[in-house]
Structures are given as C-alpha cells and as structure tokens.
Amino acid sequence: MFALRHYGHKPNVKIFKPHLEKSISLPEVVIYGLGIIFGAGIYALIAEAVGIAGNSVWISFVIGAFVASFTGLSYCELSSMFPKCAAEYTYVKHAFNSRLIGFMIGWLALFAALFGISAVSIGFGGYFAEIFGTPIALNAICLIAALSIVNFLGIKDSAKLNLLLTGITVFGLVAVIFAGIPFLGSVDYFAHPNPDAGFFSWINSIAVAASLIFFAYIGFEDIANISEETKHAKSVIPKAILVCIIFSTLIYVLFSLSVVSILPWQQLSESTAPVALVAVKAFGPDAFLVFSLIALAATASTVLTLLVAVSRALYGISHDHSMPGIIAKIHSKTKTPYVAIAITSTAAMLFALAGSLEEVAFIAIFGIFSVFLMVNLSAIVLRYVLPEEKRVFRIPGSIGKMPIIPLFGVLSSAFMLSRIDPNAAVYGIIAISLGVPAYFLLAKRDNHNKAGKKQTPEKKAKN
DSSP, X not given: OGGGGGGTOOOOSOOOSSOOOOOBOHHHHHHHHHHHHHHHHHHHHHHHHHHHHGGGHHHHXXXXXXXXXXXXXXXXXXXXXXXOSSHHHHHHHHHHTOHHHHHHHHHHHHHHHHHHHHHHHHXXXXXXXXXXOOOXXXXXXXXXXXXXXXXXXXXXXXXXXXXXXXXXXXXXXXXXXXXXXXXTTSSOTTOOSSGGGOHHHHHHHHHHHHHHHGGGGTTTGGGGGGGGGBTTHHHHHHHHHHHHHHHXXXXXXXXXXXXXXXXXXXXXXXOSSHHHHHHHHHHOTTHHHHHHHHHHHHHHHHHHHHHHHHHHHHHHHHHTTSSOGGGGOOOTTTOSOHHHHHHHHHHHHHHTTSSOHHHHHHHHXXXXXXXXXXXXXXXXXXXXXXXXXXXXXXXXXXXXXXXXXXXXXXXXXXXXXHTSOXXXXXXXXXXXXXXXXXXXXXXXXXXXXXXXXXXXXXXXXXX
C-alpha cells in the first residue's frame, strides 16, 4: 500500500499479518533466477527450437538475449523503486494510476507463469518417462505436488533445494559445452532447415525459434516477485537480474553451438530427451541415464522456483486488496502464503493436462511478451509520472525524460508477439478477457468482506 501515498491516499485497511520474512541474500537470489532460466529452455525446449531453426538456433538464442536485456533493465529500475511481490501488477498500477489495468497485467502474468510451470513439468515428464516408462502427464502432476510441499515449507528450504538442483544443472550444461569443443566447425551454423525456401524463410525460422527460445530466458522477471523475502531488495534484485541474464546468455549460446555440432539437428529435434541423446554421442551409452537425471534436476528446479514466484504474485495481488484477502494469509510457522500455494499447485496440475510441450510453451510466451510490453511501457511512463521517485538502479541512456532501452523493449516485445503461433494468441486473449470479470468479482468480494468499511468516491475511482 506504500504506493498510494504518491496519489494522496492513505491505507484504509489493516495489513495482513504475519508478513513474509526477509531471509535471502544476493547469491541465493541469483541461484533462484538461474534455477528457473536453465531448466526451462535448454532441457525442455532445445529439441523444438532446433526443429524450427536447425543449426542456426544459436542466432535465436542471441536474439532472445537482446530482447531479455531490454526488458531486464526495465525490471531492474522498477524493482529498485517498488520492491514488492506481484511485481508486474505493482509497476503497471503505479504507471497508469489504475488498479484495474494493474490487475489485468498481473492476471495475465499469472496465466503465463502457470503455463510455464506446465510446460517445464511436461519436459520433466518426458525425461522421467524415458527412464521409468511412466505416463508423462502423471510424472508432471506428481512433480508439481511434491515441489508445492517444498514451497510451503519456506523460502529458505526452497532456496537450499534449488541450490542443489541448479548446481547439477550447470554441471550438465558445462560438461556438454566442453564435450562439443572437438566437434566445433563440423557443421554450417547458418544453415536453413529447408535450404530451398530462401533467405526470408530462413530469417523467419530464426525469429519463430527465438520467440519459442525466449521461454529459455524467463526467470529473470520472476526474481522481482521475491522482493519481500530478499534482504536489501532495492539494490539486490537489480544486481541479480543482470547477473542472471549475462551468465545464462553465455551458457546458452555455447551450449546451442555444441549440441548441433555433436548431433545432427534432424535427429536432435525428434528426441523427447534431447540433451541425454547428445550426451550419449559425446560420452557413450552410459551417459544417457546420467544426463537424463541431470535434466530431471534442471526441470525440477525451474518448476520449484516458478511455483514460488506465482504463489508470491498471488499473495501480492491479494495483499493489495485486488483479490480475496484469504489468499494473502501467511502460515504462522512456515511464514509462507499457504492459500496462494494451494491455488497455484492445483491450477498448475490442471494446466499440465492442457496439451503438448510446444503448445503450452507458446501460450506461456504470448502472455510473457504481453506482460513485458506493458512493463517496458510502465518504465517509460513512470519517468514522466514519478520523475522524482528514488531509483536505486536507473536505466542508462535517455533523450530528455524518455529512456531509450525500454522503448526498444516495447518494440521488440511487439515484434516477438507477431511471431507467436496464432492459436496461442487466441488462448492468451481469452485469458485476458477472463481477467475483466475476475477483477470485478474478486475485488468487490474482498471489499464486501471488509467489515462494512465504506470507501469515498475518490477511492472508488482509484480502485
């Protein structure tokens, strides 16, 4: 509620207690971010991306990195101004002085993240099925259930498990990168998967793969959603975002060059356990099981950290009275938003049954790019609306009050949206449409339960 002071309002509702605990520092936040980033893209989507762009997939990773950096810098500035859960909701609400618009973007971000959880859990299910032969959907649901328990136990326990899983993930990626060194130069890294299609078709395939690959970079934005559990969040969160983007970009480009050098892209694109298949070619048959287990650790790490992020975003929106107050309840012992965690895990399990990995990923990406467009726009608007607000991190490069990098973020997000599968866009638009009645239903219900407290016409307009 601290934000309302900028518009002359005073909080008229008691804050829910107890609060989330500030218990994690910069290294833990960085590991948290990397845990989401690495598991999502490399181990779950590399086969689909290679199937679209072929040997040129590394260019798609570079494009994804540029787009991520534009938006990442906007998150850096905004998180240094407003270190709150439900980050996107908070930024947009302040920029446009509208709780409704903020809710719509927060709602869309929740949908995108839930589909993200589902996509990565399906990726986990594929690797698990290769080892044990169990159904992919069942594997995904069991993973979500188990990690939701870890989420409930507390941010420190989640961070410890994530540290272990992320360490295993990075080890696997680095091992494949080194294994690919002898193979470098063995293929044409600018080859089109369909040589007869022409130059513009090649460019389009790279752009489409980049829109899918951007899923590999999601995670840096979710760092902002644990601000209220981070020590010195105004300075730590921006640093963590920058470190995660730079480190993940380096690893991704090297890894993508290695995998297409080690294994023909056609063979790679057809595998449900692509990284394990690459490892077999590089290290021998025994590597399949080892790298399948590493992939399980990677995807599990991403699911865990996304579950944490979504539950905190739900908590933040509810805490700001745009959803029923019960969602913001904190468990007295674990200091976690247990109602939000229960809702998140249940929805993620249902979404895991929604379709194939690629379909679910594209739906998530549509939501993510839509949210990123609005976050970048918010960074621009806030330079005019709240020019004097303290920014611990400030985006470099401006013309007058206009920051240039967020403008590139708006344009690049709009371009990437144009590359998305039309079916995914339809589902995304449906999700946005559901947000309007959800806002009036949920927010009014919350207001109705506030012991008959009445709002002034000014405050009603504000809400």
